[in-house]
Amino acid sequence: MALMRLLILGGTEFVGRAIADEALARGWQVTVFNRGRHAPPPGVRALRGERGSEGDLGALERGEWDAVVDTWTGAPSAVRDTTRLLADRAERYVYVSSRSVYAEPVRAGLAEDGPVVDADPDDGEVAYARAKRGGELAALAVFGDRALLGRAGLILGPRENVGRLPWWLGRIARGGHVLAPGPADLGLQYIDARDLAIWVVDAVERGLGGPYNLVSEPGHATMGELLEACVRATGADARLHWVAPETILAAGVQPWTDLPIWLPEGDLYDALHRGDVTKAVAAGLRCRPVAETVTDTWAWLKGLGGHAPRRPDRPAVGLAPETEAALLRD
Structure with a gap:
């Protein structure tokens, strides 16, 4: 496979760092964009900036990537802004979402087609479930079936x-x-952050899109x-x-x-x-x-x-x- 170019919005802590480590281990070219409060993983290109209503995305105005991974948990409007900015310069957009997007009560065995909370990609700061669903909608609005929504559950592992x-x-x-x-x-x-990272990087290589529940069986x-x-x-x-x-x-x-x-x-x-994880397991999810x-x-x-x-x-x-x-x- 040709050299993959990956942009991680974040990339220095827990899930983002696990994804960066996995991509680097495969020889990918990895760029991270963040505020610079934590040291970037060795071997990445680091861009500095800020997301949110007072953000500065200037460092992202140039460059092209095969995929973007976004672990944002705040206002959906920040995901809206980055997806629009990167629409013509990124092939795929991976949004690390949450199983919290499902509308309560969440029945046992619920799959990805279950009902979700009401949300708006233009929302500012909102509760976690609405924020994650709003981020999903922002990614889908711009990238369509090129958007991968990883609905993680409980995440454990090193760097938690x-x-x-x-x-x-x-x-x-x-x-x-x-x-x-x-x-x-x-x-x-639950899922080990490293297993989540392996699955996400595999999914990028395979060109997967749409929602997946990302937890163990x-x-x-x-x-x-x-x-x-x-x-x-x-x-x-x-x-x-x-x-x-x-x-x-x-x-x-x-x-x-x-x-x-x-x-x-x-x-x-x-x-x-x-939760039902049949779809993710069929797509290669394995948990240590x-x-x-x-x-x-x-x-x-x-x-x-x-x-x-x-x-x-x-x-x-x-x-x-x-x-x-x-x-x-x-």
């Missing part, structure tokens, strides 16, 4: 800057009695397998104590935020951990074992002294020690 798996690793590394939200055999659906791992992998990876003297969902909820503990990744069975669990994701994330964290970076637009996650202790005493 939301803090979910890093919190669990940090807590288990401290050892002692650890509250484990049950049941242990609760199935999880439901039950790819269980809550028990995830936490047990954390114990093994850290080598900590930690003992998992499985607590029933009813007990945890009665104590006012918030799933997903106080206890990252975990959701009790119900509508939200169905939405986030039971949970132990590999956990082990590699712990190795990355240790390299940072155990302190993971966190996006300023996302709240801190994790259970307060006194709340955990109280639940373990009951």
Whole structure:
């Protein structure tokens, strides 16, 4: 295959960085466009600028690319502006979207043709679901069937800057009695950022377009397998104590935020951990074992002294020690 030219809007953190690394490993010519707050991956061409209502896209006014990857999570109008600017100079546009675009209630087994939230590509700052759907509409308006919409779910792996798996690793590394939200055999659906990157780069090579749910198959791992992998990876003297969902909820503990990744069975669990990924799997999606994701994330964290970076637009996650202790005493 001829040398591919890839432009990543972002490209220095988590998903964007994983895509940059994968493209570079294949010998692609990679350009990243961002504010310059983080060091670009070695080997890329770095352009500086700002997106949004006060943005400066001047650095993107020249150049041609085979594909653009956009991980933007803010105002859809920023995606509108970049798609219009790059319309005649990029062959394909990959928008890393979210399964949050589906309209509630999201039934178990929902595929890509499910109902989505109302949104507008001209929107300014709006709630996350509308922002992602507005970004999809902006990409589709300009690139049509040359737009690939990667509807990711829960994303884990090295360089995670939301803090979910890093919190669990940090807590288990401290050892002692650890509250484990049950049941242990609760199935999880997520994707390692590196597997997402492999699929996206493959999809660009194949010229895919349209929406794809980008997460593992439901039950790819269980809550028990995830936490047990954390114990093994850290080598900590930690003992998992499985607590029933009813007990945890009665104590006012918030799933997903106080206890990252975990959701009790119900509508939200169905939405986030039971999506249909038949289309993506048929198009080559493969997900590595949970132990590999956990082990590699712990190795990355240790390299940072155990302190993971966190996006300023996302709240801190994790259970307060006194709340955990109280639940373990009951």
